[in-house]
Amino acid sequence: SCVHPDRPEPLDLHLGMFLPTLLNQATPEQMERFFTPAWNLRIIGTYAQTEMGHGTHLRGLETTATFDPSTQEFVLHSPTISSIKWWPGGLGKTSNHAIVLAQLHTQGRCHGLHAFIVPIRDMDTHVPLPGVVVGDIGPKFGFSEVDNGFLKLEHVRIPLDNMLMKFAKVEPDGTYVKPPSAKLTYGMVFIRSMIVGQSALALAKSCTIAIRYSAVRHQSELRPGEPEPQILNYQTQQHKLFPVLAAAYAFTFVGQYMKDTYRRISGDIHAGDYSQLPELHALSAGLKAFTTWAANAAIEVCRMSCGGHGYSRSSALPDIYVEFTPTCTYEGENTVMMLQTASRYLVKSYRQASVGQRLQGSVSYLSEAAAQRLRPRPVSGGAAPLSTQDLLSLVHLYQRRAASLVELAAKSIQQELQRGRSQEEAWNHSSIDLVRASDAHCHFVVVKLFVDKLEQVDDAAVKAVLSTLALLYALKGLADNSGDFLQAGLLTVPQATRVSARIKELLEELRPDAVALVDAFDLNDRKLNSVLGRYDGNVYEHLYEWARQSPLNATEVHESFHKYLKPLRSRL
Numbered sequence: 001s002c003v004h005p006d007r008p009e010p011l012d013l014h015l016g017m018f019l020p021t022l023l024n025q026a027t028p029e030q031m032e033r034f035f036t037p038a039w040n041l042r043i044i045g046t047y048a049q050t051e052m053g054h055g056t057h058l059r060g061l062e063t064t065a066t067f068d069p070s071t072q073e074f075v076l077h078s079p080t081i082s083s084i085k086w087w088p089g090g091l092g093k094t095s096n097h098a099i100v101l102a103q104l105h106t107q108g109r110c111h112g113l114h115a116f117i118v119p120i121r122d123m124d125t126h127v128p129l130p131g132v133v134v135g136d137i138g139p140k141f142g143f144s145e146v147d148n149g150f151l152k153l154e155h156v157r158i159p160l161d162n163m164l165m166k167f168a169k170v171e172p173d174g175t176y177v178k179p180p181s182a183k184l185t186y187g188m189v190f191i192r193s194m195i196v197g198q199s200a201l202a203l204a205k206s207c208t209i210a211i212r213y214s215a216v217r218h219q220s221e222l223r224p225g226e227p228e229p230q231i232l233n234y235q236t237q238q239h240k241l242f243p244v245l246a247a248a249y250a251f252t253f254v255g256q257y258m259k260d261t262y263r264r265i266s267g268d269i270h271a272g273d274y275s276q277l278p279e280l281h282a283l284s285a286g287l288k289a290f291t292t293w294a295a296n297a298a299i300e301v302c303r304m305s306c307g308g309h310g311y312s313r314s315s316a317l318p319d320i321y322v323e324f325t326p327t328c329t330y331e332g333e334n335t336v337m338m339l340q341t342a343s344r345y346l347v348k349s350y351r352q353a354s355v356g357q358r359l360q361g362s363v364s365y366l367s368e369a370a371a372q373r374l375r376p377r378p379v380s381g382g383a384a385p386l387s388t389q390d391l392l393s394l395v396h397l398y399q400r401r402a403a404s405l406v407e408l409a410a411k412s413i414q415q416e417l418q419r420g421r422s423q424e425e426a427w428n429h430s431s432i433d434l435v436r437a438s439d440a441h442c443h444f445v446v447v448k449l450f451v452d453k454l455e456q457v458d459d460a461a462v463k464a465v466l467s468t469l470a471l472l473y474a475l476k477g478l479a480d481n482s483g484d485f486l487q488a489g490l491l492t493v494p495q496a497t498r499v500s501a502r503i504k505e506l507l508e509e510l511r512p513d514a515v516a517l518v519d520a521f522d523l524n525d526r527k528l529n530s531v532l533g534r535y536d537g538n539v540y541e542h543l544y545e546w547a548r549q550s551p552l553n554a555t556e557v558h559e560s561f562h563k564y565l566k567p568l569r570s571r572l
């Protein structure tokens, strides 16, 4: 069948990770030897890092690469059942090479995880090479188009020059040369940055389908005796879908920002300036987790808002969900990514700000908060006046919520230490607070970027409707997380009531533009692949046609009648 755009494919890892890893970590000679044939699909590769026993804990990966100076080769080996590479996309049946992440051993010492290019299948016959046991891991929740595979290496030898050596090196005598920064070998920042844009696309597709269908679907009675209304006129339907629409726009802008930031900082890194790598790691890890969790939940809201037909594959919503949901797991499991952002960036920045350091980038607000803590608090101590119309004041509110939760997490660690717990235990007993702090930080970044984007919009009408969407996104987030704002003294109960009232007004304001706002995503019918989301709104005829095409309808009397039902009857 023709390849459908956006469906997962066996070549995704080749295109999305094998080639980018070569670009980031191969020497010019290795680029010549591997990138060119890989670009021409002579070499088809995957990124084999995860093992059956470890995905998150990279330092726990067991595959070894031991240098043999007598033959100038590395010996790649899977020492235990749990060390078998497990999950890499395209590994099972498609790839003939793999970038294998293994613990490098040379001159009797282990130097940690490094990347090695390992041929796994014969370039002509595609038969697995000697010492290579490779196959598919079996059916999954989805991703049925992709042969996620396993790879067991039995003392497989590769040349010295198959270790990606742009940063770290092994000399012919086995001497290990450290990389300029240990962080350069982690990788994965590229895909995490791209996933933010994938979250936006998944949201745009889902709310386009759900909002268009909600404009076509008529159901029940709003006013006795009147025709059944469009379900999009129900306040509850708007309350489900319009925040998703707002998030789709928000994440589109964040996805663009993430791509631009990745491009800018990876350019600096290639020029030898690694100073921004911590910010890029923290931002990509946090925003990947924040946007995928939010999008994952929102796709289900869109599906359920379409009633029974949303559960039909004809809507495309089940497939969008099944294909999107692993983004919360792969490329860095979301909880772990949130902890990375908090522990490796936010708390570290909080401590620097607390001793007066002026912070830059997305955490500069922590310096403001530290300075604020040194100033005498206002006697009233109450929440500042809340404007449900002024976007900048809402950005400031999100900033203060984030600062408050970062401080709460940092203080929790301090308190645990004062109770006599070890560093590791203190951090673990504060990890719920750490995740909350990361979530709040990312939420602030998203709201701020949405509002910043409005400054670039010249068309008054477009700016007005985008401002309404931004207001809805910010106020809905405030309502959903009112506990944080109340706990931080940033919101009062009367203000929370006003927020709820304002949200209802915004839903009403957006109703006339809702369909135009999803049309603006410009997702054609082929890309949406949804009967419910058709641009022409001609749902029922196409739903009937779609059902008629079902394989089960190839015959009027299915063979099961003769094979099972009829014999069963005769035995009763």
Ligand SMILES: CCCCCCCCCC/C=C\CCCC(=O)SCCNC(=O)CCNC(=O)[C@H](O)C(C)(C)COP(=O)(O)OP(=O)(O)OC[C@H]1O[C@@H](n2cnc3c(N)ncnc32)[C@H](O)[C@@H]1OP(=O)(O)O
Binding pocket: 012, 013, 015, 016, 017, 047, 049, 050, 055, 056, 057, 058, 059, 089, 183, 184, 186, 187, 188, 189, 191, 277, 278, 281, 329, 330, 331, 332, 333, 336, 340, 344
């Ligand atoms: C163009 C066409 C495209 C076509 C289609 C493309 C679509 C592709 C679809 C792809 C589909 C599926 C792909 C899925 C692929 C995968 O899943 S690959 C495997 C992913 N696995 C992970 O992400 C593992 C997650 N775990 C980790 O990253 C590490 O274990 C973790 C960071 C959590 C902990 O590692 P430690 O070694 O314990 O590190 P720490 O002590 O926490 O930190 C040490 C310092 O290093 C810094 N750090 C950590 N990670 C990074 C990084 N990635 N980049 C930069 N820096 C990093 C960290 O901040 C610490 O710094 P400090 O010492 O504090 O200064």
Ligand SMILES: Cc1cc2nc3c(=O)[nH]c(=O)nc-3n(C[C@H](O)[C@H](O)[C@H](O)COP(=O)(O)OP(=O)(O)OC[C@H]3O[C@@H](n4cnc5c(N)ncnc54)[C@H](O)[C@@H]3O)c2cc1C
Binding pocket: 013, 047, 048, 049, 050, 053, 054, 055, 056, 057, 086, 087, 088, 089, 143, 148, 326, 329, 330, 331, 332, 333, 335, 336, 339
């Ligand atoms: C569809 C799909 C495609 C994939 N493609 C690839 C690929 O191409 N290449 C590849 O190498 N891998 C791939 N993976 C594997 C993926 O990267 C891992 O599944 C992911 O990194 C999570 O690791 P894990 O499965 O070991 O889960 P675990 O790390 O075991 O996580 C299980 C639970 O433990 C928790 N946990 C783990 N560590 C901590 C911690 N330090 N603190 C708090 N909680 C913690 C997690 O939050 C989670 O709730 C793919 C996975 C999927 C589902």
